Amino acid sequence: MGVRLTGVTRRYPGLVALDAVDLTIDDGEAVAVTGPSGSGKSTVLHLIGGMDRPDEGTVEVDGEELAPRRLDAHRRRIGFVFQRFHLLPALTVLDNVLAPVLPRRVDFDRRARAMELLEAVGLAARADALPSELSGGQQQRVAISRALVNRPGLLLADEPTGNLDSATGREIIDLLLSLRERYGMTLLVTTHDPEVAVSCDRIVRLRDGRVVADEQLTPATDVFDRLGGLRP
Numbered sequence: 001m002g003v004r005l006t007g008v009t010r011r012y013p014g015l016v017a018l019d020a021v022d023l024t025i026d027d028g029e030a031v032a033v034t035g036p037s038g039s040g041k042s043t044v045l046h047l048i049g050g051m052d053r054p055d056e057g058t059v060e061v062d063g064e065e066l067a068p069r070r071l072d073a074h075r076r077r078i079g080f081v082f083q084r085f086h087l088l089p090a091l092t093v094l095d096n097v098l099a100p101v102l103p104r105r106v107d108f109d110r111r112a113r114a115m116e117l118l119e120a121v122g123l124a125a126r127a128d129a130l131p132s133e134l135s136g137g138q139q140q141r142v143a144i145s146r147a148l149v150n151r152p153g154l155l156l157a158d159e160p161t162g163n164l165d166s167a168t169g170r171e172i173i174d175l176l177l178s179l180r181e182r183y184g185m186t187l188l189v190t191t192h193d194p195e196v197a198v199s200c201d202r203i204v205r206l207r208d209g210r211v212v213a214d215e216q217l218t219p220a221t222d223v224f225d226r227l228g229g230l231r232p
């Protein structure tokens, strides 16, 4: 799923969080959004994820402008990963992965999908554990599985390594990149960590709500070739 922001401005009382931002992300790209604290990184993700609305400008995802009345349906098509995992402490690992599809009936296919995702992040053996029994890196892996349960075409990750040591953070970004290829998704990740940023295809740098640099690291044709085989 591609993304296009056109002239996007988001204001809060006394400040401009995003100032007429134009940004196009191609289907299948892995893009890092970097910049100092308060530069607007999370705001960009929230707007694309339909959790916030621009004051001016348009946000298009998969070729369609986000319509206020259809934001719920939009959010179900997108995966979201947060810095602080946000797992439900009373639910098992497997039930946390299934949480986005509750309270609808959890049929055999959904349970199989959740187990496949836990397998993909290396945690199938911990399906019955509680989050408190897992390390931070393992909890983030569960959160990543949960983000993929609805088969999103776009995965948004807001500082997914921000609460982890650098070796674990490295594992998490490598996992996100490999899942992006395996499931043919677009990946958008905000980060403070230069090592995380350089492992993406492209780095977009924000400052005071504006795009101040946009650096392509992987040629766009390579991104297309790598993902081409996964397209239906």
Ligand SMILES: Nc1ncnc2c1ncn2[C@@H]1O[C@H](COP(=O)(O)OP(=O)(O)O)[C@@H](O)[C@H]1O
Pocket (backbone or CB within 6 Å): 012, 013, 015, 016, 017, 035, 036, 037, 038, 039, 040, 041, 042, 043, 044
């Ligand atoms: N709900 C809010 N109310 C008021 N100001 C906000 C709110 N959310 C974000 N901001 C402000 O908008 C700016 C950009 O925030 P954010 O996108 O969270 O930056 P980043 O993720 O890069 O740290 C900051 O100055 C922040 O304080």
Ligand SMILES: [Mg+2]
Pocket (backbone or CB within 6 Å): 041, 042, 043, 158
């Ligand atoms: Mg932020």
